[in-house]
Amino acid sequence: MTLAAVADPSPTPELDGAVYEMRLPTRTPIPAQEPAAAADERTLPRESRRQQIARCLLLRADLDPSVSFSSGRARLEVHAHNACGFAILGSETSFRLEALPLNGGSAVAREAGLLQTGIEPNGSASTLIEIDCPGWRQCRYAVRATGGEGTD
Numbered sequence: 001m002t003l004a005a006v007a008d009p010s011p012t013p014e015l016d017g018a019v020y021e022m023r024l025p026t027r028t029p030i031p032a033q034e035p036a037a038a039a040d041e042r043t044l045p046r047e048s049r050r051q052q053i054a055r056c057l058l059l060r061a062d063l064d065p066s067v068s069f070s071s072g073r074a075r076l077e078v079h080a081h082n083a084c085g086f087a088i089l090g091s092e093t094s095f096r097l098e099a100l101p102l103n104g105g106s107a108v109a110r111e112a113g114l115l116q117t118g119i120e121p122n123g124s125a126s127t128l129i130e131i132d133c134p135g136w137r138q139c140r141y142a143v144r145a146t147g148g149e150g151t152d
Contacts, residue, residue, distance in 0.1 A: 053092050053147035056084035057119075061097060061143040064128060074099065074133040078143055079126045082119040090118045094146045099131050099139040109133060112146070 047055070057080055064075040078095060082088050093115035098107040109132035119125050133139040 049092070050147035052084065052086075053088055054145045056082055056086075057088060057093065057095075057145035057147070058083050059095055059143045059145055061141040072132060073130045074139065074141075075128060075130050076141060077126055077128055078113060078115075079124065080115055080119060080145075081124045082121060085121045087121055088119045090115055092147060093119065093125070095143050096146050097129060097131055097141060097143045099133045099141055102138045102140055108139065 059081075060079045061076045062079065064077045066075075076097065078097065080093060080095075091114070095113050095115075097111045097113060099109040100107050111129055111131045113127065113129045115125050115127050117125050131141070
């Protein structure tokens, strides 16, 4: 084989009398699925403002170091931290404080309170509150946010 034969190939032979028709399947468009998170947001009930505050307001009660007990009442400092990215108004910072016996059992006293100021996003505040704790019974204290449901 010469170099000229390689450079000038002969035309491809034609097939006489044979016609082949082939149909290719067309793709059926598939609708795009919504992300699972977006679908879940529509089905989940939205949190109320009160529920958001109760979830975001982290509370801790400690005995006030200056004056802890007076006439069978304990004085506590309630520390609050806003763990969310929105401000909480002072009127929405209500909480419920309970005095519980160290040896277990139900609450021996309950008090409702409110912080005097609002709390900025990721900010903190504190307030003082007194609660009954009979001198003959040692108590531990539990505090929970009520999210503006009142201080009755």
